[in-house]
Amino acid sequence: xxxxxxxxxxxxxxxxxxxxxxxxxxxxxxxxxxxxxxxxxxxxxxxxxxxxxxxxxxxxxxxxxxxxxxxxxxxxxxxxxxxxxxxxxxxxxxxxxxxxxxxxxxxxxxxxxxxxxxxxxxxxxxxxxxxxxxxxxxxxxxxxxxxxxxxxxxxxxxxxxxxxxxxxxxxxxxxxxxxxxxxxxxxxxxxxxxxxxxxxxxxxxxxxxxxxxxxxxxxxxxxxxxxxxxxxxxxxxxxxxxxxxxxxxxxxxxxxxxxxxxxxxxxxxxxxxxxxxxxxxxxxxxxxxxxxxxxxxxxxxxxxxxxxxxxxxxxxxxxxxxxxxxxxxxxxxxxxxxxxxxxxxxxxxxxxxxxxxxxxxxxxxxxxxxxxxxxxxxxxxxxxxxxxxxxxxxxxxxxxxxxxxxxxxxxxxxxxxx
Numbered sequence: 001x002x003x004x005x006x007x008x009x010x011x012x013x014x015x016x017x018x019x020x021x022x023x024x025x026x027x028x029x030x031x032x033x034x035x036x037x038x039x040x041x042x043x044x045x046x047x048x049x050x051x052x053x054x055x056x057x058x059x060x061x062x063x064x065x066x067x068x069x070x071x072x073x074x075x076x077x078x079x080x081x082x083x084x085x086x087x088x089x090x091x092x093x094x095x096x097x098x099x100x101x102x103x104x105x106x107x108x109x110x111x112x113x114x115x116x117x118x119x120x121x122x123x124x125x126x127x128x129x130x131x132x133x134x135x136x137x138x139x140x141x142x143x144x145x146x147x148x149x150x151x152x153x154x155x156x157x158x159x160x161x162x163x164x165x166x167x168x169x170x171x172x173x174x175x176x177x178x179x180x181x182x183x184x185x186x187x188x189x190x191x192x193x194x195x196x197x198x199x200x201x202x203x204x205x206x207x208x209x210x211x212x213x214x215x216x217x218x219x220x221x222x223x224x225x226x227x228x229x230x231x232x233x234x235x236x237x238x239x240x241x242x243x244x245x246x247x248x249x250x251x252x253x254x255x256x257x258x259x260x261x262x263x264x265x266x267x268x269x270x271x272x273x274x275x276x277x278x279x280x281x282x283x284x285x286x287x288x289x290x291x292x293x294x295x296x297x298x299x300x301x302x303x304x305x306x307x308x309x310x311x312x313x314x315x316x317x318x319x320x321x322x323x324x325x326x327x328x329x330x331x332x333x334x335x336x337x338x339x340x341x342x343x344x345x346x347x348x349x350x351x352x353x354x355x356x357x358x359x360x361x362x363x364x365x366x367x368x369x370x371x372x373x374x375x376x377x378x379x380x381x382x383x384x385x386x387x388x389x390x391x392x393x394x395x396x397x398x399x400x401x402x403x404x405x406x407x408x409x410x411x412x413x414x415x416x417x418x
Contacts, residue, residue, distance in 0.1 A: 004050035016055075023051040045092045052091045112221070112250075114187040117417065123184050130180055133169055140166035197264075200257050207256035208386050209263075209311040215254030220263070220313050222251045222389060224397040244401055253313070253386045262310050266301035270416055273297030285337065287356065288346040291330075314415050316385055317399060321370045321378035322411065328366065329359050360409075364402040371402070 005012045008022040030043040140162045147155035173180055188196070196218075203215040229245040255263075277293030278286065305312055336351040371378045379398045384390075400410040 004054050007046055007050040008054070019051065019054050023047060041096075045096060048094070049088060049091045052094075053087070117188065119184075120186050120188055121417070123186060126183055127181060130173075130183070134173065137166050137169040137173065140169070197261065203254070205254050207259055208253050209259035209313060210256045210309070213256035213258055215256055217255050217257040217260040219252040220255050222253060222316065224249055224251070224389075224392050224399065225401070226395070226397045227401060244403070246401070249392060249397060251386070251388050251392065253389070255313075258308075259310055259313075262305060262308055263313050266304060266312070267417055269300045269304065270294070270297035273300060282345075284345055284347045285352070287333065287348060287352060288337065291333065314418075315383040316381045316389060316393075317411055317415055318383065319377075319379050319381055320374055321367065323382075324370050324374075325363060325366055329363075332359065361404050364404045364407040367402040367407050 005014065008014075008019065008026065010018055010022045014022070026047045027044065030040050030047065143162055144156050144159040147158060176183075199218070200216045205215050207213045207215045209220075225246040225248050227244060228247050231243040231245065233243075273296045274290060274293035277289045277296065281289045281292060283289050283292070302312070332355050333348075333352075336348055336355055338347045338349075339345075340347075376394075376396070380393045381389075385393070399414065400406055
């Protein structure tokens with residue numbers, strides 16, 4: 001017989017709780033979903049077998065069989081029977097099914113995450129930041145030398161202040177030099193992008209966004225959540241942890257190829273509008289350039305959808321609560337801005353930084369206040385949604401939790417790219 005205590009890496013006098021803790025720790029370590037070891041699956045089956053055996057068949061657990069209590073003698077006799085081998089086989093099969101089921105679920109979640117494009121966006125931002133860090137390193141390294149050559153040699157002592165920072169950046173670059181400018185692989189290559197815009201499949205149901213078209217393209221996946229519990233832990237000053245326990249649901253809304261193309265075009269128009277306004281709009285305030293870019297991008301997208309008689313896939317974001325919050329944000333920006341007509345220009349005073357910070361940090365409190373005042377109507381969309389989406393909103397599902405920063409950033413991301 002195997003030494004199951006050794007498999008779980010615990011002494012033989014371990015308690016019930018010790019066995020459970022050891023199993024949880026090793027299961028997290030060797031589960032095929034998270035472990036890269038070649039023998040992870042075998043290890044997971046071994047620790048599952050050891051856990052099940054010690055919890056259900058070890059005499060010290062005082063488990064009673066029908067009509068008798070297990071003693072050391074009857075236990076040793078049990079080990080020689082076919083029932084013990086049958087038990088081992090059943091436990092290993094159970095562990096295999098459990099690991100396989102979780103691995104398949106993990107694969108589906110990972111594939112859905114890749115298809116969402118979030119991973120590619122994060123990877124692109126990482127590459128841009130790392131490229132900028134190379135430029136920053138060269139600037140910090142060469143600055144004292146250039147100033148010493150162009151002005152006077154005493155400027156070389158500036159190196160004592162800037163070269164330590166250059167050294168930290170340079171050390172990080174050297175430590176990751178093998179894959180520094182390509183830390184990962186993009187999911188959407190040219191072939192996948194082409195397939196994305198050309199794929200069609202036979203469908204029996206109609207497109208929700210274009211009712212006169214069949215849903216022959218990939219559906220629009222809408223993820224909603226419902227708060228189940230909030231767990232708070234405190235370990236003293238500046239050691240607090242809050243964990244939101246949510247119930248998630250993903251709704252697949254049938255969509256036609258035409259609607260998919262128009263929704264993608266709509267997202268592109270928004271991005272182009274925002275970037276164009278930030279770069280070329282002749283307005284002093286960069287905040288108002290961004291706001292005007294959002295307004296023009298949303299208007300252009302809405303006009304395209306109106307002309308093509310296609311519903312937007314972002315209307316679920318617009319509820320009474322969201323509109324009230326946007327109105328309050330705009331009002332706060334207007335109060336710290338000055339408008340001139342001839343020539344047209346918008347300027348802001350120094351309070352703009354406080355206003356932007358307050359919007360990002362304290363919007364979650366405003367969200368809670370509006371929800372308290374309006375109740376469920378605060379989060380329910382004003383425009384008709386797919387019946388499955390409408391039902392979930394009535395059940396109390398929402399777009400995102402009222403968490404600082406997230407309550408502003410996430411809806412913006414969903415409206416722009418989600």
